[in-house]
Amino acid sequence: MWTWFHKWGSPKWFYQMSWPWSMVLGILALVLLTIGTVWGLVYAPVDYQQGNSYRIIYIHVPTAILAQSCYFMMAVLGTISLVWRMKMADMVLKSIVPFGAVICLLALITGAVWGKPTWGTWWVWDARLTSMLIQLFLYLGVLAIYNVMESQQSADKSAAVLSLVGVINIPIIKYSVNWWNTLHQPATFKLTEKPAMPAEMWIPLLVMVLGTYCFFGSQVLIRTRQEILQRERKTNWVREEVKRLGGVS
């Protein structure tokens, strides 16, 4: 078990093993997302209050959940990178950042699209929405670090530090806004709570959540593979691999 874990720290091993894994996850994602989408959009029952407009939940909730977990994973990888100095952690972290940013943006956009018919407005300074927006800013900050820092090593370390610091902030944001809101507006928006949701509605949602996680896994693995090729370009095995793929070495 432990050696298996250690092997993932080696770029070459990671490169070789990630190919089947990304394939499996990709196919799984395709299947789950197709089932979930059709089930959710066509067969799931109409909501008694919101009619058909609630169906965006099948995109909104998975993206929102994933946007949070992406950042959390970044923080975990950042810790690994800072404490144990594993270079694979840096590479995976870097591959997650743009994905997380896009997913977070998607969650915000689908939230706005959902908000328009149900709340009558695209944007409310509500606790959840604001904390998601801040989440996006945090992603953009890490992204900016990669773009600005010249040396790879310091960019990696800075991104790790920032991911760590940012994750401390997330629960603070979440709770703080509860207090903030009591002054401004009562929390009338509890759409995300679903105690009374029938199984025909939440099972496709669960399928969609699992599907997006698989999609995330396969995408991050593929991006990391590219990162490996780029960073390890001076090693022999990468040269051979590139030659095998038909590139110039």
Added chain:
Amino acid sequence: MSAFWSMLQRELVVAYRRRTDLLNPLLFFLMVITLFPMGVTPDMEKLGELSAGILWVAALLATLLSLDMMFRADFDDGTLEQILLSNGVVEWRVLAKMLTHWLVTGLPLTLISPALSLMLALPGRAVPALMLSLGVGTLALSLIGSVGAALTVGLRKGGLLLSLLVMPLFIPVLIFGASAVASAALGLGFKIQLLYICAISLVALALAPWITTVALRISVNQS
């Protein structure tokens, strides 16, 4: 500890010798405050309602403006490298730099805030809340901001990136700060919000010196 005190002394002397730099955040604070009556409304009643948020946002921006200076000069002339290489616990020296930053920006901002709150027609009963929340809150801002300042000090144009990195981290402090002042203005208690600011400051006080030191090492190694 002695490293801390000697560093603090040195920093304060340096700050005193550069008196114009000390004034800049205060002037910025004053000017941003002036922009609101001109840009939004000169109506004193409306301003009174907005003043809690305006004062806090302006204080936050003024702190942000001065953050870039925290390590810049020492980085340019190599002092920072000496500090990082020095004997003893480097974190104490870094903490001294952070506290100096608060002493020369956050504390003066807090002290002049009652005068500016008059200009914005903040109800008088909210002034203690304003001063307390700013006093503790700007300390948190200096501490949190130091991480961003340390990460960007090696970059030639770090200022803009610094605000991008640090602003999301400032938001909780801003929320509690403005909310404390606003509820005090309504005649309600503000203890909860103040305690939250204190909690954030204490957590930042415990963690920021370590994280900033790590960030400084990254920045110094880079160049």
